[in-house]
Amino acid sequence: MESTTSHRFRWTAVGLALALGAGGAAWWVTHPDVFGDAGGYSLSTAREEVGTSYYAGLVSPPLDAERRELELRSATPVVAKNTADADLEVYLCEVDPGQGAVGVGSQRTAPTDVCSTFERVTDGTRLVVGGGEPYQELVIRVQAAQPGVVEVRGIELSYRDGLRRGTQVTGGHLTYRAR
Incomplete structure (x- = not known):
């Protein structure tokens, strides 16, 4: 039988992974990098x-x-x-x-x-x-x-x-x- 602590840890890890994935996806959507920096000439x-x-x-x-x-x-x-x-x-x-x-x-x-x-x-x-x-x-x-x-x-x-x-x-x- 699985302990409550182990079960809680697993759900916390899953929640954290989902939050990081959503944050990474949001950053990718809002930060395209098409152009170079200003001031090349x-x-x-x-x-x-x-x-x-x-x-x-x-x-x-x-x-x-x-x-x-x-x-x-x-x-x-x-x-x-x-x-x-x-x-x-x-x-x-x-x-x-x-x-x-x-x-x-x-x-x-x-x-x-x-x-x-x-x-x-x-x-x-x-x-x-x-x-x-x-x-x-x-x-x-x-x-x-x-x-x-x-x-x-x-x-x-x-x-x-x-x-x-x-x-x-x-x-x-x-x-x-x-x-």
């Missing part, structure tokens, strides 16, 4: 005219990941400094394979010469990660309202990857100067 502008737009490719999805589609919930620039009272927006560029370009880089006009589609990121925007075509990139638009400096330290992406949901700060750093 930096861009810096010359002094740009107040009121003109400047575009820079800040997030290139990983090419070595399993090819799949993410649903973006939001894309928010991580602003460390904004003395130029600048407006910042994030766009999705689908790089036109016929252009021979590897991405947007940085430029003073909307990169419609490089991008076959170029649209503002909104809740529900689809971003393809992994190698192959189409190749997509997230581009930031900066437009200063007054002379000053804008420092961006990546883009905070909230996204859904199948059942998983995550938020990561990724992409390059940008220092923009307006005169």
Whole structure:
């Protein structure tokens, strides 16, 4: 006959194992790791005219990941400094394979010469990660309202990857100067 202590211990162990399993599953669902950390590279502008737009490719999805589609919930620039009272927006560029370009880089006009589609990121925007075509990139638009400096330290992406949901700060750093 089994003792009450042994029976209680077994049920405690089963309960603990279930709790750990549920905790691990919850962590897995809420912590996907698709993108690299922010700050792998930096861009810096010359002094740009107040009121003109400047575009820079800040997030290139990983090419070595399993090819799949993410649903973006939001894309928010991580602003460390904004003395130029600048407006910042994030766009999705689908790089036109016929252009021979590897991405947007940085430029003073909307990169419609490089991008076959170029649209503002909104809740529900689809971003393809992994190698192959189409190749997509997230581009930031900066437009200063007054002379000053804008420092961006990546883009905070909230996204859904199948059942998983995550938020990561990724992409390059940008220092923009307006005169």
